[in-house]
Amino acid sequence: MTQAKEPKQKNEFMSWLVAILFGIVISFICREFLFSPLVVKGASMMPTYENQDVIIVSKISEINRFDQIVFEAPDEDEYYIKRVIGLPGDKVEMKDDILIVNNKEYEESYVKRDNNNPLQNRVTENFTLKGITGYDAVPEGYLFVLGDNRLRSSDSRHFGLIPIDSVLGESKIRIYPFSHIKLFTTSDE
Template sequence: MTEKKASTKKEIISWVFAIVFGIVVAFVCREYIFSPVVVKGASMVPTYENKDVIIVSKISKINRFDHVVFKAPYEDEYYIKRVIGLPGDTVEMKDDVLIVNGEEYEEPYVNREAADPLQNRITENFTLQEIIGEDKVPEGFIFVLGDNRLKSADSRHYGLISMEAILGESKLRVFPFQSIKLFW
């Protein structure tokens, strides 16, 4: 074999190795570390708009008020919602005020522009007992709500979300480009 053919063969093998290595690294990252997701619908307006593209961390610890992506309970799709109740928490809504473990929380992220002018509220009163028949969020589950409460199907409608159904936490909006934002 001539020196030129040997050099060309080494170059081709080098490129094939680099491409295969890159594909393996991309697969491992997407499968176990992060994944892109396209937001569908208006349930998280104003935080996310329909067709926003986000990056979801699959290795994040889930905390209250995080935005999580999870396997929808009754559809072959993924939903994004805000974590309101963690295992052991009590959750209730009274006169449009969120109360978790007896503490009232302001919700500046909620879409209040959509409030019903007759009721002047965006979230109906509820307790966990009324929704799931228990006083506290059980171990292995979370309670989620959308930021656009009047247009969100969430734990008020389909109950708790299993921790096993969670794909991960939204960390970064990458599209549209003028709305790129890092979420901490």
């Protein structure tokens, strides 16, 4: 009877081993090609994201204006999260704290403003894309990005355009803290 038990235990061990290995392979494929968790560092995207928020980044999403994307920082060995303001071909400017893309004005409800501070007349300085980057319009293969907390964000105003191929993906879901779980869509602008 002990001999019959050994092959059964060996078969059960092998089936568990195969299931675990299969799970590891599937997890690796999903993380590498579909989505990845990431911890937000800093205050540049407040109030949309707080420091230490945990998000899920979709690596297969199409990038649109006002999406929040994660990309390789051009000035350090980190990932940044910022909001896409200018897509290839877009003309971007800021005038009197009003965003203008392709001659259309946009209200930026996501931008952190301190309405209780009378000294804070505006949160974003006036600029044109040409003045910052030397280009009239965002060139093919690049994006113009800004942080939501404009007074505390290092973004395209400082380091210029970012290559599209440096984009890891789009932030889709905040999963932590649990009290602030949120699904993000482009209409959340």
